[in-house]
Structures are given as C-alpha cells and as structure tokens.
Amino acid sequence: MTNIILGVGIVLILIILVMIFRVQSLISIVRGAPRSRETTSNKVNAALWVVLLVLGSVAIIWSSWVAAEYFLPDASSEHGPKTDDLFWITMGITGAVFFATHILLFYFPYKYQFRENRKASFYPDNNRLEVIWTVVPAIVLTLLVLSGWKVWRDITSDAPEQAMEVELVGKQFNWLVRYPGVKQAELGKKKAELGNFNYRLIDASNEVGIDLTDENSFDDFMPREVHLVKGKPVLLKIRGRDVLHSVFLPQFRVKMDAVPGMPTKFWFTPTHTTKEMREQLGNPNFNFELACTEVCGRGHFSMRNLVIVETQEEFDAWAAKQQSWLATHRDYLSKVPANLQQKALQIIGPGEGDNAPASDSTAAPAPDAAAVAPATNPIKMVSNSSK
Amino acid sequence: MAAVDIPAKHDLAHGHDDHDHDHDHRQSFIRKYIFSEDHKIIAKQYLFTGLFWAVVGVSMSLIFRLQLGFPKMNMDFLKPILGGWIEEGKLNPEFYLALVTMHGTIMVFFVLTAGLSGTFSNFLIPLQVGARDMASGFMNMLSYWFFFLSSVLMFTSLFIETGPAAGGWVIYPPLSALPQAMLGSGLGMTLWLVSMALFIISQLLGGVNYVTTVINLRTPGMSFSRLPLTIWSFFFTAVIGLLSFPVLFSAALLLIFDRTFGTSFYLSDIYIAGEALPQNGGSPLLFQHLFWFLGHPEVYIVLLPALGITSEIIATNSRKPIFGYRAMIGSMMAITVLSFLVWAHHMFVSGLNPFLGSIFMFLTLIIAVPSAVKAFNYITTLWREILYSRRPCCSQ
Ligand SMILES: [Cu+2]
Ligand SMILES: [Cu+2]
Numbered sequence: 001m002t003n004i005i006l007g008v009g010i011v012l013i014l015i016i017l018v019m020i021f022r023v024q025s026l027i028s029i030v031r032g033a034p035r036s037r038e039t040t041s042n043k044v045n046a047a048l049w050v051v052l053l054v055l056g057s058v059a060i061i062w063s064s065w066v067a068a069e070y071f072l073p074d075a076s077s078e079h080g081p082k083t084d085d086l087f088w089i090t091m092g093i094t095g096a097v098f099f100a101t102h103i104l105l106f107y108f109p110y111k112y113q114f115r116e117n118r119k120a121s122f123y124p125d126n127n128r129l130e131v132i133w134t135v136v137p138a139i140v141l142t143l144l145v146l147s148g149w150k151v152w153r154d155i156t157s158d159a160p161e162q163a164m165e166v167e168l169v170g171k172q173f174n175w176l177v178r179y180p181g182v183k184q185a186e187l188g189k190k191k192a193e194l195g196n197f198n199y200r201l202i203d204a205s206n207e208v209g210i211d212l213t214d215e216n217s218f219d220d221f222m223p224r225e226v227h228l229v230k231g232k233p234v235l236l237k238i239r240g241r242d243v244l245h246s247v248f249l250p251q252f253r254v255k256m257d258a259v260p261g262m263p264t265k266f267w268f269t270p271t272h273t274t275k276e277m278r279e280q281l282g283n284p285n286f287n288f289e290l291a292c293t294e295v296c297g298r299g300h301f302s303m304r305n306l307v308i309v310e311t312q313e314e315f316d317a318w319a320a321k322q323q324s325w326l327a328t329h330r331d332y333l334s335k336v337p338a339n340l341q342q343k344a345l346q347i348i349g350p351g352e353g354d355n356a357p358a359s360d361s362t363a364a365p366a367p368d369a370a371a372v373a374p375a376t377n378p379i380k381m382v383s384n385s386s387k
Numbered sequence: 388m389a390a391v392d393i394p395a396k397h398d399l400a401h402g403h404d405d406h407d408h409d410h411d412h413r414q415s416f417i418r419k420y421i422f423s424e425d426h427k428i429i430a431k432q433y434l435f436t437g438l439f440w441a442v443v444g445v446s447m448s449l450i451f452r453l454q455l456g457f458p459k460m461n462m463d464f465l466k467p468i469l470g471g472w473i474e475e476g477k478l479n480p481e482f483y484l485a486l487v488t489m490h491g492t493i494m495v496f497f498v499l500t501a502g503l504s505g506t507f508s509n510f511l512i513p514l515q516v517g518a519r520d521m522a523s524g525f526m527n528m529l530s531y532w533f534f535f536l537s538s539v540l541m542f543t544s545l546f547i548e549t550g551p552a553a554g555g556w557v558i559y560p561p562l563s564a565l566p567q568a569m570l571g572s573g574l575g576m577t578l579w580l581v582s583m584a585l586f587i588i589s590q591l592l593g594g595v596n597y598v599t600t601v602i603n604l605r606t607p608g609m610s611f612s613r614l615p616l617t618i619w620s621f622f623f624t625a626v627i628g629l630l631s632f633p634v635l636f637s638a639a640l641l642l643i644f645d646r647t648f649g650t651s652f653y654l655s656d657i658y659i660a661g662e663a664l665p666q667n668g669g670s671p672l673l674f675q676h677l678f679w680f681l682g683h684p685e686v687y688i689v690l691l692p693a694l695g696i697t698s699e700i701i702a703t704n705s706r707k708p709i710f711g712y713r714a715m716i717g718s719m720m721a722i723t724v725l726s727f728l729v730w731a732h733h734m735f736v737s738g739l740n741p742f743l744g745s746i747f748m749f750l751t752l753i754i755a756v757p758s759a760v761k762a763f764n765y766i767t768t769l770w771r772e773i774l775y776s777r778r779p780c781c782s783q
Contacts, residue, residue, distance in 0.1 A: 101762050108769035112705075120707040121771040130714045133763040134756060141752040148752075149745050156741035172568070172659070202658040209658070242659040243562040244671055246736070255736045259671055260561055261655025264738040295555045296562060297569040298481045 046113035053106035057099070076277065076288070076309070077252035078269040082151045084253070090144055159267035163233035166226060167194055168290070169208045170238070170245030170258035173299030175290055176208050177226050181219020181324050183347045194237065195220050199260075202241070205329055212326070212335040218347040221322040225306040226290055228270050229315045235267040246294035249307065251277075257294060270309045277309075324348055422532075424524030429531050430510035436531075436538060437502020443542075444493035451486040454478045472550070484553040485571050489545065491556025492579070496586060497541070499689040501534050504628070507692055508597050508621040515615050517606025522599040526592045533589035537582045544578035552579035557682065560653040560674050564645045567660040577646070580639050587636045590628050597625035616702075616709060619716050620695020623723045624688050630727065631684040638677035645669070675737055679730035687726040691719060694761060701765055705772030711764045718757035725754040 195217020553571025
C-alpha cells in the first residue's frame with residue numbers, strides 16, 4: 001500500500017513540475033519576450049534524455065541485484081559450469097555493447113541539442129565505417145558460435161557405455177519414474193535394460209504401458225522419486241503420455257521435452273549429492289527438483305518431483321530394497337506369455353497371496369534370486385564400485 | 388481496381404483537411420467512415436481496434452501478474468469481473484493459463500501486427516510514396532473487416548463457459564488438439580483457430596496491397612533509392628507477412644483436421660482420460676516447425692516498422708539525412724531473408740536433431756549483425772546533429 005501511495009506521489013509531483021513549466025512558458029509568451037528558437041522545452045527535453053539514461057541504468061542494475069536470488073541455482077552437473085560460462089560470456093559481451101550503444105544513443109541528443117549558432121554536420125555515408133561495424137560483430141559472433149558449438153556437441157553426444165538408464169514419463173500431472181531392475185543382472189545379463197513399452201497397454205495400474213511379453217520388463221521397478229548417483233553418468237529416456245511436457249532439472253542444467261509418440265533422451269553427470277548440497281547451501285531442506293516446463297494443462301504449476309543424488313553405496317542399498325513392478329502387481333502375470341512364466345516367477349519370486357510384501361523386507365527380495373547373486377551387488381554397472 | 392473509385396480529390400499535394408467540398412458526389416456516412424475504402428480512415432479503424440485490444444491485453448497481463456507476483460494475495464476483488472474463475476481467492480489455474488494465452492495472442496497478433504502495420508502502413512504508404520490511395524481500396528476495406536470479424540470471434544471466446552484457448556499462444560498440440568486435455572481446448576480453441584484463420588486472410592489482403600502500392604504507385608521520380616526508410620520497412624514487413632502467414636494458416640488447418648476429423652498430423656501414441664487414442668504416426672514437432680516458420684518472422688513483422696519509423700524520426704529531428712541510407716536498406720533486407728532461416732531456435736530442446744540445432748544456432752547469431760549495423764547507424768546519425776527533442780507530430 002505504501003508503495004502505491006509513493007508511486008502516486010511521484011506521479012503527482014511530476015505532473016506539478018510539468019504544469020509549472022507550462023505556466024512559465026505561457027508567461028514568457030504573454031510578456032512578449034523575444035522568441036528564441038532555443039526553447040526551454042527543447043532544453044528540458046534534451047536534459048530528460050540524460051535523466052532517462054541514468055534512471056534506466058539504475059533501474060536495470062537495481063532490479064538485477066534484487067532478483068539475483070531467482071537466477072539459476074548453482075550448477076550440479078558436469079556440463080553445467082560450461083553452459084554457465086557460455087551464458088555469462090555472452091551476457092558480458094552483449095551487455096557491454098548494450099550499455100555502450102545506449103550511453104551514446106542517449107547522450108548525443110543531449111550534447112547536440114539545438115543551438116542557434118550551430119549547424120548539423122552533413123555526414124550521410126561512410127563505407128569504411130559500415131564495413132567495420134559489420135565485420136567486427138560478425139567476427140565476435142562467430143567466436144561465440146564456435147565456443148557454443150563445442151559445448152552443444154559435447155552435451156548432445158551419445159551417452160557413455162556405463163551410463164545408468166532412467167525412464168521419465170510425463171503425464172497429466174506428474175512424472176512417472178522407471179528403473180531397469182536388478183534381478184536380470186543377477187541372472188547373468190550383461191547390462192540392466194528397461195523392458196519394452198506400448199501406449200496401448202496403459203491402464204490405471206500399468207501407468208507407463210510396460211510390455212510384459214519382453215522379459216526385460218519383469219524386474220523393472222517404479223519408485224516415486226528419482227535417485228541418481230554422484231559422478232555416474234545417467235541417461236534419461238523421456239516420454240510423454242498425453243500432451244507435451246518438458247523435463248526440467250534446473251540444478252543440473254537439463255531441459256528436454258517429453259513428446260507423445262517420439263521418445264527423447266538427455267544424459268548428464270551429477271556432481272554433488274543432495275547431502276553435500278544441503279551442507280554447501282546451509283539449507284537442511286534443500287532438494288533437487290524435477291519440474292515440468294511446458295504448459296500441459298490445469299495441474300502444470302504443481303507438476304514436479306524430487307530428485308535425490310546419493311553415493312553409489314546408498315544407491316545400491318536403496319535399489320536392492322525396491323520391489324519390481326510385476327512383483328507388486330502379480331495379477332499382471334497372466335499377461336506374461338506361457339514360455340516366459342517360469343522366468344518371470346523366478347525373477348519376482350513366489351507370491352504369498354496377491355499382496356507381495358512391501359519394501360520393508362529389505363534382505364529378502366526372493367530367496368532363489370538371492371541364491372544366484374548377493375543382494376548387495378544388484379546391477380552390473382554397479383559392480384565396479386561395490387563387491 | 389478500386390483506386391479509381393476513390394474520390395480523386397484526396398489530393399496529396401495539399402493534404403489539408405478542407406477538401407470535403409471538392410467531392411464530386413457526397414458519400415454516405417457509412418461509405419465514408421465505416422465501410423470506407425479511404426486508406427486514412429482504414430488506418431484509423433486499425434488504430435482504434437488495435438488500441439482497444441491493447442487495453443484488453445494489458446489488463447489481462449496485470450491480472451495474471453498479480454497472481455504470479457503475489458501468490459498469497461486474495462483476488463476476490465476481481466470477482467465482479469471474473470466471477471466463477473476466482474476460486475477461493477485465487478485464479479482458477481486453467482483460467483490463469485487462458486489469460487496468458489490470450490494476452491500473448493492479442494499482443495502479438497492483434498496489437499503489434501494489425502495495430503502497428505495496419506495503422507502505419509495504411510496511413511503512411513500512400514502519403515509517402517505519393518499515391519492517391521492504396522492499389523486496391525476495396526481489398527483494403529476487406530482487410531480491415533476480416534480483422535474486425537476475427538476480433539469479434541476472439542472477443543466472444545472470452546465469454547464462453549469453458550473459457551478461451553488456454554494452451555499458450557503457441558497452441559502446441561496435442562494439448563490444443565484434444566478437448567479432453569483441458570477446458571480451453573474445447574470451444575475456446577475452435578474459436579481461436581477460426582479467428583486466426585480470418586486474421587491471416589486479413590493480413591494477406593493488407594500485405595498484397597502494401598507491396599503492390601509500393602512497387603507500382605510511386606509518384607514519378609520516387610525511385611526505390613529515394614524511398615523513405617519507413618516505406619522500405621513497411622515493404623519488407625509486408626513481404627515477410629505474405630510469405631509466412633500462409634504457413635501458419637496451413638498449420639491451423641491441419642490442427643482443425645486433427646481436432647474434428649480424427650486425422651493424425653500431430654498426434655501419435657496418446658493415452659488420455661483413460662483411453663488410448665487410435666491416432667498414429669503424427670508428430671507434434673511438425674506443428675512446431677510450421678508454427679515457428681511464422682513465429683520467428685513475426686518478431687520482425689513487429690520490429691521492422693518500429694525501426695523504419697525510428698529512422699525517419701531521428702533523421703528528421705536531427706536536421707540531417709540518416710547515416711548510411713543504403714546500409715539501412717541492406718540490413719533490413721538481410722533481416723528479412725535471415726528471419727526465415729532461424730525458426731528452429733525455438734525448438735532446441737523439443738527433441739529436434741542436435742545437428743540441426745547447431746545450424747540454427749549459427750544462423751540465429753548471424754541475424755544479430757544487421758541489427759547491430761542499424762544501431763550503429765543511428766548513433767552516427769545522432770552524432771553532431773542539431774536535435775529537436777519533441778514529439779514527432781503536433782509540436783511547434
Ligand atoms: Cu507441464
Ligand atoms: Cu525466433
């Protein structure tokens with residue numbers, strides 16, 4: 001409220017100044033003062049150019065200062081600092097040119113305001129100048145393009161072999177997360193793989209359309225939040241289920257649309273665990289965020305999910321606890337083709353009625369699976385760091 | 388054809404206001420002020436319609452920015468205007484999106500395209516090239532009335548029960564294609580599409596007129612190398628509009644097909660509202676390409692007239708010719724060409740092939756060069772001038 005009163009006050013004062021100024025010029029006309037072509041009006045207007053320049057610059061700097069807390073958060077991925085550097089270099093160059101040109105644009109109208117005894121200099125053309133200020137920006141921009149190209153190529157290159165895979169499916173209005181399971185690896189598979197999917201198989205329980213005719217899908221698990229490992233590349237496989245959504249991980253400088261009918265991908269490497277970030281920021285409530293950044297309907301504003309970055313050991317312990325999707329939805333066993341029934345049962349373990357034990361039974365995913373490999377070594381890609 | 392119909396007494400050599408008595412026949416009020424073929428009247432019609440839309444568009448942005456800036460604020464005081472769209476003191480989330488969508492649409496198309504080009508091109512082109520009126524006064528009249536019709540439809544869509552279109556001013560499908568995806572994708576979206584189709588027709592009729600007038604109706608001695616920079620900028624603007632608006636038209640048409648006839652230009656593999664849709668093989672990216680093929684040039688449809696007017700005002704008030712007249716034309720020409728080659732910079736993270744992305748990154752930075760040239764030329768024009776700082780019109 002005080003702000004509004006303040007604003008109204010300022011406007012009123014300005015109006016009063018203008019009125020005084022008008023009255024004065026009227027008086028001078030009435031008095032019959034010799035009419036100069038250097039009018040007060042022109043002098044005031046000329047001065048206002050400089051006033052506008054100063055006020056504008058102050059406003060720009062002040063608002064950037066105040067809004068600094070809303071700028072991008074500290075980068076927590078390997079490519080993050082690179083894109084940040086590019087951003088700030090571009091900002092620095094264009095910002096310098098912006099201020100230089102605007103200072104001249106505003107100062108010249110003041111400096112060269114109308115004077116009786118001066119004539120404008122006739123200067124319609126100078127080809128050399130034109131060439132200079134075509135070529136110099138072109139060179140600067142080319143340098144920016146080249147540095148940008150290099151970073152862009154690195155970011156969009158293929159994910160490294162050892163990257164872990166996570167599937168993110170955007171739907172109105174939350175993100176579904178699917179991990180390739182741990183059991184296939186225990187059964188001797190080289191790399192954990194996500195099972196196939198088909199949008200026609202989607203229903204109220206099978207939210208991402210897991211295709212159970214693919215044996216890779218038997219051990220896929222679908223936790224609520226995203227868990228990532230510090231220092232380990234992660235390949236996001238992104239899908240949209242109904243309309244466009246967009247994966248936005250601001251701290252990791254990741255953004256990629258989720259497109260129905262066209263799976264997309266993005267890979268990156270987290271560099272800080274959630275715990276480290278909490279200490280670094282002195283904020284015990286800090287969490288990495290997965291948001292949607294493409295308007296997708298009524299609930300778009302609240303479409304977000306947690307991302308937890310942890311050490312390999314913590315991740316392994318967490319992954320080992322996860323029940324596969326099929327194990328918690330045993331009624332879908334009927335969708336598994338007859339020749340794979342045996343294998344599915346071997347992976348998800350024998351059922352104890354329709355309600356499989358929830359994740360509270362840490363050490364007992366399935367007795368026979370545990371016999372094949374130790375539960376502490378769930379995924380092949382994990383094996384180099386844990387035994 | 389209609390240039391002949393225009394009372395020839397609009398003699399521009401002495402364009403005073405007291406020419407009414409010169410008329411051969413008295414025009415009825417309707418012919419003169421409403422269904423007028425006079426470019427000056429049409430310009431004013433565009434101006435006032437544009438101003439109306441500017442007021443509507445700005446009020447919308449005030450409302451949704453209040454909500455955005457002060458999320459805890461009680462918005463009940465807006466109930467008298469917005470009624471049921473205020474829920475428990477907050478904007479209904481879908482109505483919030485609808486406001487953002489309509490604000491974008493109104494400002495970009497109705498204010499900054501029709502309001503700007505429609506007003507200034509119509510008013511100034513015949514005056515500054517020394518023509519009696521536009522090449523076709525009749526088409527010019529149609530152009531305004533298509534715009535009017537389109538405005539009426541868009542305005543109507545604000546008052547329907549399910550609200551206006553709400554999928555963003557870029558109306559990306561599948562959100563805009565599926566009525567079950569949000570309220571605004573129902574009737575509101577249909578009205579948006581029909582309104583925009585009419586708007587595009589209006590812009591094409593206007594654009595053809597501007598281009599034809601500049602090319603054919605210049606007064607003797609008004610060669611292209613003497614044309615005021617305002618006219619050059621209106622000319623390039625019209626060319627851009629003529630080449631890019633038809634693409635938006637086709638995008639809208641295909642979207643209408645997807646919405647009504649079950650085609651799958653933009654739709655594939657969709658499960659929504661408990662149902663897997665039969666559409667297969669379409670791509671939302673196709674729409675994005677078509678949309679931004681207009682969407683980016685649109686930036687320059689908005690910018691070029693402003694640059695042209697600036698050039699003229701700076702030069703006139705500086706009492707000296709603009710610095711680098713030819714370079715100014717050249718840079719506008721470069722902007723015109725390049726504006727068609729940068730559209731996919733709106734799609735870097737849409738799932739576009741990264742290699743294509745790098746090409747568009749290059750072209751996008753290059754388009755900054757002609758813009759920079761213009762700024763430097765302005766500075767040099769202002770150097771050692773004698774400036775009369777005043778309003779461009781009406782001062783002593
Ligand atoms: Cu969203
Ligand atoms: Cu663009």
